[in-house]
Amino acid sequence: MGFWLIQGLNGLALGGLLFLLSSGFSLIFGLMRVANLTHGAFFMLGAYVGLSARWAGVGFASSVLLGGLAVAVTGGLVERLILRRLVTRPPAQRTLAQVLVTLGLAFIIADGCLWLWGGDPMPLPLPAALSGAVRVGTIAFPFYRLVVVLIAVVVAAALWLGLERTRAGAMIRAGVDDMEMASGLGLPVSRLFTGVFCLGAGLAGMGGVLGGPILSVYPGLDTDMLPLALVVVILGGIGSLSGALTGSFIIGFIYTFGQALLPDLAYVILFLPMVLVLVVRPRGLFGARGA
Amino acid sequence: MTIRIWAVLAFLLLAGSASAQEPIRVGFLTVRSGALAAGGRQLEEGFQLFLKERHHVLAGRKVEVIWADTAGQPALTKTKTQELVERHRVHVIIGPLAAFEALAINDYVKQAEVPIISSSAAAEDLTQRKPNPWFVRAVGTSAQVTQPLGEYAAKVLGYRRVATIADDFAYGHEGTSGFQRVFEDNGGKVVQKLWPPLNVADYGSYIAQIKPDVDAVYAGFAGANGLRFLKQYAEYGLKGRIPVLGNMTLVDEGILKSMGDEALGVVTGGWYAAGLDTPANRAFVAAVRQEYKADPGYYTVGAYMAGLFLEAALRTVGGRIEDKTAFMKALRGLRLTESPVGSLRLDEYGNPVLNVYIRKVERREGRLVNVVVQTYPETSQFWKYDPRTFLAAPVYSRDYPPARHLE
Numbered sequence: 001m002g003f004w005l006i007q008g009l010n011g012l013a014l015g016g017l018l019f020l021l022s023s024g025f026s027l028i029f030g031l032m033r034v035a036n037l038t039h040g041a042f043f044m045l046g047a048y049v050g051l052s053a054r055w056a057g058v059g060f061a062s063s064v065l066l067g068g069l070a071v072a073v074t075g076g077l078v079e080r081l082i083l084r085r086l087v088t089r090p091p092a093q094r095t096l097a098q099v100l101v102t103l104g105l106a107f108i109i110a111d112g113c114l115w116l117w118g119g120d121p122m123p124l125p126l127p128a129a130l131s132g133a134v135r136v137g138t139i140a141f142p143f144y145r146l147v148v149v150l151i152a153v154v155v156a157a158a159l160w161l162g163l164e165r166t167r168a169g170a171m172i173r174a175g176v177d178d179m180e181m182a183s184g185l186g187l188p189v190s191r192l193f194t195g196v197f198c199l200g201a202g203l204a205g206m207g208g209v210l211g212g213p214i215l216s217v218y219p220g221l222d223t224d225m226l227p228l229a230l231v232v233v234i235l236g237g238i239g240s241l242s243g244a245l246t247g248s249f250i251i252g253f254i255y256t257f258g259q260a261l262l263p264d265l266a267y268v269i270l271f272l273p274m275v276l277v278l279v280v281r282p283r284g285l286f287g288a289r290g291a
Numbered sequence: 292m293t294i295r296i297w298a299v300l301a302f303l304l305l306a307g308s309a310s311a312q313e314p315i316r317v318g319f320l321t322v323r324s325g326a327l328a329a330g331g332r333q334l335e336e337g338f339q340l341f342l343k344e345r346h347h348v349l350a351g352r353k354v355e356v357i358w359a360d361t362a363g364q365p366a367l368t369k370t371k372t373q374e375l376v377e378r379h380r381v382h383v384i385i386g387p388l389a390a391f392e393a394l395a396i397n398d399y400v401k402q403a404e405v406p407i408i409s410s411s412a413a414a415e416d417l418t419q420r421k422p423n424p425w426f427v428r429a430v431g432t433s434a435q436v437t438q439p440l441g442e443y444a445a446k447v448l449g450y451r452r453v454a455t456i457a458d459d460f461a462y463g464h465e466g467t468s469g470f471q472r473v474f475e476d477n478g479g480k481v482v483q484k485l486w487p488p489l490n491v492a493d494y495g496s497y498i499a500q501i502k503p504d505v506d507a508v509y510a511g512f513a514g515a516n517g518l519r520f521l522k523q524y525a526e527y528g529l530k531g532r533i534p535v536l537g538n539m540t541l542v543d544e545g546i547l548k549s550m551g552d553e554a555l556g557v558v559t560g561g562w563y564a565a566g567l568d569t570p571a572n573r574a575f576v577a578a579v580r581q582e583y584k585a586d587p588g589y590y591t592v593g594a595y596m597a598g599l600f601l602e603a604a605l606r607t608v609g610g611r612i613e614d615k616t617a618f619m620k621a622l623r624g625l626r627l628t629e630s631p632v633g634s635l636r637l638d639e640y641g642n643p644v645l646n647v648y649i650r651k652v653e654r655r656e657g658r659l660v661n662v663v664v665q666t667y668p669e670t671s672q673f674w675k676y677d678p679r680t681f682l683a684a685p686v687y688s689r690d691y692p693p694a695r696h697l698e
């Protein structure tokens with residue numbers, strides 16, 4: 001009983017963390033058709049900025065916002081100055097160019113972090129109010145992990161409201177569904193792109209700061225996290241918020257219980273559902289038609 | 292005619308003396324980019340400090356270092372090694388950082404016949420089943436330090452049932468197996484073995500599996516993973532309930548400085564401890580602290596030891612490193628009576644027989660330190676086993692020796 005409860009909570013917590021990581025990735029992929037391989041680096045950059053903020057005595061919540069803001073600005077610059085230039089290429093070349101450019105940027109950001117913050121792994125300090133464990137009978141569970149789940153749910157709700165209930169959200173959805181038609185109708189596609197890229201990058205940055213206390217901050221965090229984002233988004237369906245949410249929690253549970261029940265398959269377990277989905281339902285569980 | 296002969300002779304003599312004045316070229320394989328860069332920096336610091344103390348002169352000859360960044364990628368390590376040997380014509384190589392890098396260049400080094408002093412690579416077989424006459428190791432193997440820990444856990448701490456959790460790659464496997472073998476030979480039982488993938492996002496699901504009734508948990512981690520594991524171990528309320536044993540890198544000084552109270556009380560085996568209270572080590576620690584504002588750890592000491600190895604062998608051959616065979620013979624036969632890690636000699640496989648320290652993390656003067664609680668002097672990579680029977684068995688791995696007491 002204790003086993004199922006605590007592993008269930010673990011799955012939930014990992015799912016929350018994965019959603020914070022992958023929602024921005026999904027958003028960017030959905031609108032811009034860019035497999036943004038810089039996403040892991042954005043996550044790490046956010047974590048480092050948050051770390052510096054914490055060291056400077058900034059509160060945890062403000063550090064999260066600062067991390068998000070810094071990465072959002074970085075993302076905006078990347079989109080305006082670099083990715084924008086690739087859009088004019090023919091589609092076949094464009095995808096390859098985007099993949100290569102974002103991968104190269106990921107390396108540059110990772111090296112920049114190494115240069116600025118050094119290579120030592122560092123813990124991201126939590127305020128006392130958020131650390132500690134919740135006790136249920138004999139079982140202890142870290143309180144902060146529950147906070148992460150809560151934050152993931154709040155972020156999901158905010159994103160859903162933003163996309164479904166606001167004018168900007170409607171424009172983004174129009175863009176996801178049919179880009180050419182949207183621009184034909186006079187939607188400000190250019191500003192939309194930059195905005196979405198900033199938002200997606202900012203979410204990654206916030207996710208980095210929020211994940212920092214669990215994962216700690218170290219060179220290589222970027223490449224550890226990027227595959228997870230890919231797995232979640234492929235499973236859930238590209239460009240679908242509910243897909244990213246469901247995908248995150250499915251992966252969180254599969255990963256947690258898989259590692260506990262089938263330890264010898266620990267390496268495979270993460271990718272198995274993705275492969276199955278690609279075979280059976282290539283557009284993902286919640287993927288839009290033709291995406 | 293005679294003038295000509297004299298001229299040629301003079302030229303040859305001059306050229307001869309000029310080559311004797313030529314500096315010793317050391318090729319140093321380090322890591323400056325990627326996830327292992329912190330270790331690479333510490334390696335460089337250890338060697339830089341050594342050279343600075345010697346004013347860049349060893350056995351009367353100037354030393355020139357050619358640094359090569361392998362990025363921690365075996366393929367690149369090989370390219371860089373070839374470059375060092377064939378283009379820079381280095382006399383000796385120090386490094387590389389990781390075991391998989393060392394394994395990647397092992398054959399090339401053998402074939403190119405270039406002396407190599409390993410500053411950190413711990414893979415057992417480099418000095419066991421894949422011996423290389425051109426290779427010596429300045430540090431212990433993965434299991435050299437966990438084997439004595441196995442005895443300590445059974446005999447001194449009196450533990451009977453232990454669960455193990457370690458990185459799922461060769462270094463984690465080897466350390467765990469060495470611990471398990473000696474622990475079980477002394478009456479203990481390893482009742483559970485967990486192998487989280489190297490890049491696992493979260494240890495929560497593993498920590499929750501640890502059997503609540505074990506006497507201790509053996510944790511075999513390297514790099515950031517140790518930091519994450521110990522922190523999460525405390526968060527899940529296990530710290531203080533089940534004691535933690537571990538391999539050398541779990542609480543290496545290079546990472547200990549980033550840790551907090553979660554590391555207190557962790558008992559590990561290592562061939563070094565910054566808290567080692569000998570004159571040689573006190574001076575060394577003071578020098579490192581002054582130079583780099585941190586305690587020396589695995590990589591810093593490893594590179595410094597590699598420097599001491601180079602110096603000792605050069606002294607034996609009077610600085611004539613060009614005579615590779617004589618230099619290599621001197622290297623493989625060296626003894627150090629005094630060094631930061633204590634006295635040591637090399638066994639016939641090129642691996643040091645050295646003191647293994649059982650260390651405990653304590654807080655001293657506001658910082659976390661590995662304090663030596665027991666010393667196993669002159670410990671061989673084969674522990675107390677006969678080298679021949681040891682080598683006849685397979686190398687330590689995930690499944691060898693088999694765990695007979697899993698529950």
